[in-house]
Amino acid sequence: MISExxxxxxxxxxxxxxxxxxxxxxxxxxxxxxxxxxxPAEITHILDAAENFRHLADRPIxxxxxxxxxxxxxxxxEPSTRTRTSFEIAAKRLSADTINxxxxxxxxxxxxxxxxxxxxxxxxxxxxxxxRHSSAGAAHAxxxxxxxxxxNAGDGAHEHPTQALLDALTIRQHKGTLENxxxxxxxxxxxxxxARSNIHLLTKLGAHVRLAAPRTLLPPQFAAIAERNLEIAxxxxxxxxxxxxxxxxRIQSERQTDAFLPSMREYAVxxxxxxxxxxxxxxxxxxxxxxxxxxxxxxxxxxxxxxxSLILDQVANGLAVRMATLxxxxxxxxxxxxxIGDALLRDST
Amino acid sequence: MNFIEKARIMxxxxxxxxxxxxxxxxxxxxxxxxxxxxxxxxxRGVPLAMRLADRIAxxxxxxxxxxxxxxxxxxxxxxxVGASPVLNRTExxxxxxxxxxxxxxxxxYTGRTIRAALDALLDFGRPRRVQLAVLIDRGREHRExxxxxxxxxxxxxxxxxxxxxxxxxxxxxxxxxxxxxRPDDPAA
Amino acid sequence: MTKLxxxxxxxxxxxxxxxxxxxVLIEDGRITALLAPNDAAPDDANIYDATxxxxxxxxxxxxxxxxxxxxEYKETIESGAIAAAAGGWTSICAMPNTDPVxxxxxxxRFIIEQAARARLNGVCANVFPIGAITKGxxxxxxxxxxxxxxxxxxxxxxxxxxxxxxxxxxRAMEYxxxxxxPVVDHCENRSLSGGGVMHExxxxxxxxxxxxxxxxxxxxxxxxxxxxxxxxxxxHLCHVSTRGTIxxxxxxxxxxxxxxxxxxxxxxxxxxxxxxxxxxxxKMNPPLRTEDDVExxxxxxxxxxxxxxxxxxxxxxxDEKALEFDGAPFGIIGLETALGLACDRLVHxxxxxxxxxxxxxxxxxxxxxxxxxxxxxxxxxHADLTIFDPEQTWTVNAETFKSKSRNTPFHNRTxxxxxxxxxxxxxxxxxxxEL
Numbered sequence: 001m002i003s004e005x006x007x008x009x010x011x012x013x014x015x016x017x018x019x020x021x022x023x024x025x026x027x028x029x030x031x032x033x034x035x036x037x038x039x040p041a042e043i044t045h046i047l048d049a050a051e052n053f054r055h056l057a058d059r060p061i062x063x064x065x066x067x068x069x070x071x072x073x074x075x076x077x078e079p080s081t082r083t084r085t086s087f088e089i090a091a092k093r094l095s096a097d098t099i100n101x102x103x104x105x106x107x108x109x110x111x112x113x114x115x116x117x118x119x120x121x122x123x124x125x126x127x128x129x130x131x132r133h134s135s136a137g138a139a140h141a142x143x144x145x146x147x148x149x150x151x152n153a154g155d156g157a158h159e160h161p162t163q164a165l166l167d168a169l170t171i172r173q174h175k176g177t178l179e180n181x182x183x184x185x186x187x188x189x190x191x192x193x194x195a196r197s198n199i200h201l202l203t204k205l206g207a208h209v210r211l212a213a214p215r216t217l218l219p220p221q222f223a224a225i226a227e228r229n230l231e232i233a234x235x236x237x238x239x240x241x242x243x244x245x246x247x248x249x250r251i252q253s254e255r256q257t258d259a260f261l262p263s264m265r266e267y268a269v270x271x272x273x274x275x276x277x278x279x280x281x282x283x284x285x286x287x288x289x290x291x292x293x294x295x296x297x298x299x300x301x302x303x304x305x306x307x308x309s310l311i312l313d314q315v316a317n318g319l320a321v322r323m324a325t326l327x328x329x330x331x332x333x334x335x336x337x338x339x340i341g342d343a344l345l346r347d348s349t
Numbered sequence: 350m351n352f353i354e355k356a357r358i359m360x361x362x363x364x365x366x367x368x369x370x371x372x373x374x375x376x377x378x379x380x381x382x383x384x385x386x387x388x389x390x391x392x393r394g395v396p397l398a399m400r401l402a403d404r405i406a407x408x409x410x411x412x413x414x415x416x417x418x419x420x421x422x423x424x425x426x427x428x429x430v431g432a433s434p435v436l437n438r439t440e441x442x443x444x445x446x447x448x449x450x451x452x453x454x455x456x457x458y459t460g461r462t463i464r465a466a467l468d469a470l471l472d473f474g475r476p477r478r479v480q481l482a483v484l485i486d487r488g489r490e491h492r493e494x495x496x497x498x499x500x501x502x503x504x505x506x507x508x509x510x511x512x513x514x515x516x517x518x519x520x521x522x523x524x525x526x527x528x529x530x531r532p533d534d535p536a537a
Numbered sequence: 538m539t540k541l542x543x544x545x546x547x548x549x550x551x552x553x554x555x556x557x558x559x560x561v562l563i564e565d566g567r568i569t570a571l572l573a574p575n576d577a578a579p580d581d582a583n584i585y586d587a588t589x590x591x592x593x594x595x596x597x598x599x600x601x602x603x604x605x606x607x608x609e610y611k612e613t614i615e616s617g618a619i620a621a622a623a624g625g626w627t628s629i630c631a632m633p634n635t636d637p638v639x640x641x642x643x644x645x646r647f648i649i650e651q652a653a654r655a656r657l658n659g660v661c662a663n664v665f666p667i668g669a670i671t672k673g674x675x676x677x678x679x680x681x682x683x684x685x686x687x688x689x690x691x692x693x694x695x696x697x698x699x700x701x702x703x704x705x706x707x708r709a710m711e712y713x714x715x716x717x718x719p720v721v722d723h724c725e726n727r728s729l730s731g732g733g734v735m736h737e738x739x740x741x742x743x744x745x746x747x748x749x750x751x752x753x754x755x756x757x758x759x760x761x762x763x764x765x766x767x768x769x770x771x772x773h774l775c776h777v778s779t780r781g782t783i784x785x786x787x788x789x790x791x792x793x794x795x796x797x798x799x800x801x802x803x804x805x806x807x808x809x810x811x812x813x814x815x816x817x818x819x820k821m822n823p824p825l826r827t828e829d830d831v832e833x834x835x836x837x838x839x840x841x842x843x844x845x846x847x848x849x850x851x852x853x854x855x856d857e858k859a860l861e862f863d864g865a866p867f868g869i870i871g872l873e874t875a876l877g878l879a880c881d882r883l884v885h886x887x888x889x890x891x892x893x894x895x896x897x898x899x900x901x902x903x904x905x906x907x908x909x910x911x912x913x914x915x916x917x918x919h920a921d922l923t924i925f926d927p928e929q930t931w932t933v934n935a936e937t938f939k940s941k942s943r944n945t946p947f948h949n950r951t952x953x954x955x956x957x958x959x960x961x962x963x964x965x966x967x968x969x970x971e972l
Contacts, residue, residue, distance in 0.1 A: 036743070048436075049436050052419075052436045052437070052438055052439075053436075055438070055439065059472065059473060060472070060473060060474060061472040061473070063472075064422040064423060064469075064472070065422070065423055065468065066421075066422040066423070066424075094422075114860065114861055114864075115856070115859055115860060133861065135861040135862065135863040135864060136744055136745035136746050136815070136861075136862060136863065137744065137746070137815030137861055137862040137863075138861040140814060140815040141815065141859075141860065141861045141862075144859075145859070155745070156745050156746075156863070157745030157746075158744055158745030158746075159745070190742075193745060196743070196745060219742060221738060221739050221742055222742050224739045224742075225739060225742050225743040324436075327422075327436070
């Protein structure tokens with residue numbers, strides 16, 4: 001079905017962007033493995049699409065037939081309720097068939113599980129695979145062996161692109177733009193895929209990011225991972241000063257046993273986000289947390305439940321971002337075509 | 350892709366006259382503006398619906414409800430339309446329940462866009478009645494589904510190789526309707 | 538009495554100061570004469586025409602993992618020796634981290650017998666076993682180095698399981714010194730590198746992979762140099778990879794410590810940025826380091842701080858490497874790409890000349906491991922020759938490798954400089970040799 005209004009613009013048809021056309025550029029990737037490799041315009045494109053999907057939740061019938069007949073596999077090697085559920089609902093609202101596979105990696109080595117599972121999955125010819133794995137690069141490994149589009153739902157300490165996208169969507173809704181915002185990221189940055197994805201996304205879209213953490217969790221070279229707009233604050237107070245946005249990261253108790261921290265209590269005292277510290281930030285500061293929260297450790301309850309906290313908005317936006325991601329990645333995948341045809345089409349896009 | 354313009358079949362004035370006629374037909378058929386709800390299909394159906402609403406307001410002294418429908422998520426050709434699906438906004442701020450809906454689009458061709466629009470619309474509720482208004486109808490021989498328009502600005506018989514391009518100030522910076530053709534099309 | 542005359546080649550042998558067109562006469566597995574190009578050939582000699590090629594004393598790879606006994610699906614002594622010959626190496630030194638570990642005379646004899654059996658099947662590289670420093674390479678009790686030496690080991694090493702305890706290493710050096718065995722050490726302080734799968738730096742942070750800091754290598758390199766100084770032993774540092782290690786070796790040499798070291802081709806051709814796509818063929822230990830480290834290595838190759846080029850040939854099955862990065866084993870194969878990489882990156886880019894290349898690959902390794910009658914083309918020496926064309930351009934195709942494994946990061950890379958043939962004990966290796 002090609003209606004005239006969808007045809008590419010000819011020589012003499014000048015398209016003027018109007019309030020009617022929200023999205024004009026194209027998105028032609030097969031996989032979403034990380035934010036680092038995305039162009040700023042691609043990130044904006046996903047956010048714009050997600051903004052539209054957010055309105056679907058307000059409709060009486062929340063389901064659209066867009067991905068009818070498509071198969072989306074949620075392949076989770078790490079326990080995750082929120083992210084998995086979010087992807088599952090997103091796929092279902094787009095009418096895709098979803099299969100959840102939670103693979104335990106305790107009995108065999110993690111790698112064997114991943115590879116064997118990937119081969120088995122390929123036999124089901126899924127259109128998209130959403131993968132969460134404890135090893136960095138696991139999504140890349142899957143992308144090498146599977147024909148399906150791969151969405152990285154968190155790979156070790158590497159990236160968690162949809163989390164950064166939903167954070168950005170939340171920030172954009174409240175601040176209008178990311179340009180020139182001052183964002184503080186506080187917590188276990190060394191081990192955080194959320195931090196990495198956020199750093200790439202925010203700095204690419206023009207925000208200025210300051211990082212703060214105990215030195216064991218924030219090596220000095222970290223400032224070099226993004227091309228611009230990234231600095232390490234000497235302490236949490238400096239990072240928070242005049243911040244427009246604060247992203248608080250979860251601190252895990254293993255950090256104590258691995259000798260990164262003396263105790264959770266000391267962390268809470270010196271690095272926990274509480275009302276007093278937050279007072280240094282801008283008056284209209286917003287606070288994000290990827291969840292699940294350790295109340296009283298990295299964030300105090302009065303901040304978590306306070307007026308600056310947007311932690312529940314993040315959940316709703318997560319669904320919209322995941323719908324947008326599933327939708328955009330499906331666009332380039334010819335339905336039912338042979339693999340060779342797939343590859344040709346992908347090459348040509 | 351380059352297109353060659355073969356003929357200019359309407360100018361701005363003719364579009365205005367056609368819209369004026371469509372407006373009065375719609376009012377007459379629906380006995381006024383009560384419960385009338387004009388829903389433009391993204392993208393060029395949207396300004397056409399707004400203009401029709403303005404005309405009806407001139408005629409009746411009261412403007413019908415208007416809305417915007419994006420059918421992207423209801424299309425049956427996600428994979429053939431190109432690498433990148435373009436998603437626009439749907440804005441149906443008033444409930445469709447028990448209203449008399451007039452879907453508005455620029456061109457009626459295969460009927461598939463309207464099929465998608467019906468699906469999309471019905472997900473918002475149960476209208477009392479749904480009608481279709483189009484500026485251009487390319488003729489029944491192109492139809493791939495049993496869908497006809499209730500209000501037609503102009504019937505333009507065309508070949509399959511030809512394309513009807515509706516130009517509106519909002520998108521194109523000019524007004525008019527052109528028949529264009531792809532120069533490399535062997536069927537041309 | 539079989540005679541072979543290698544004609545038309547350009548002979549490079551710094552042990553005799555030769556850098557000239559010469560014909561090499563081989564009789565019964567030994568070199569008997571270097572003849573001027575226009576000297577008459579003996580009537581009864583077979584001729585090998587090496588026109589356009591460099592004729593060098595056979596290359597000796599000081600650092601190879603042959604996986605037999607224990608993991609024959611990755612490589613056997615025979616397949617490794619054949620791959621070596623295909624890559625231009627006439628001798629290879631087999632690290633002891635097999636299963637069981639080569640920590641006793643029985644395993645040493647097994648390796649030597651397997652190598653001899655392989656040579657009966659056809660021409661392939663000589664295999665010199667390296668014995669373990671400690672029993673089971675566990676770092677607690679000394680292995681029976683004396684017995685193993687009598688059976689044929691040429692050095693001792695706990696490569697793969699570096700001796701963590703400085704006191705233990707001191708005893709090992711003292712003891713090995715008494716048997717004139719060099720102590721070969723993979724320098725890695727695991728309390729610093731533990732769990733690291735790549736170089737610790739900007740790229741490891743970006744990729745979210747655990748890093749091994751340069752210091753984990755340098756700390757042990759410094760320790761070993763001081764222990765060598767204390768004990769008078771000869772320590773040979775494996776695959777040096779950081780600027781810091783090179784500085785340590787340079788300083789130690791300057792004060793007369795008996796230290797030598799080697800570098801692998803991948804450490805002078807690749808950097809940690811290559812890990813970006815999580816290709817597990819970019820995972821090795823020591824890991825790929827930074828641009829700055831590569832520069833230091835090139836400088837050290839030039840100024841004689843680095844003594845040898847060795848491959849650290851580490852075969853792994855494709856299934857093992859087809860894992861996510863954390864789960865895949867360390868190591869890549871190198872026997873069949875090293876000569877090309879060295880010519881391409883070092884000679885053609887003006888880092889070193891061919892004479893130095895031959896020293897790094899043959900003369901020095903023979904000297905370091907005391908391989909009598911090798912690393913030279915002197916009359917009387919073993920007729921081990923590496924014949925290569927430094928100008929020939931070729932594209933690496935892992936599918937054609939003689940090695941049983943394919944884990945190379947250099948597949949599809951185009952290189953200038955190619956091994957043409959290898960002569961071991963006076964017999965020519967046939968490239969079409971079938972397993």
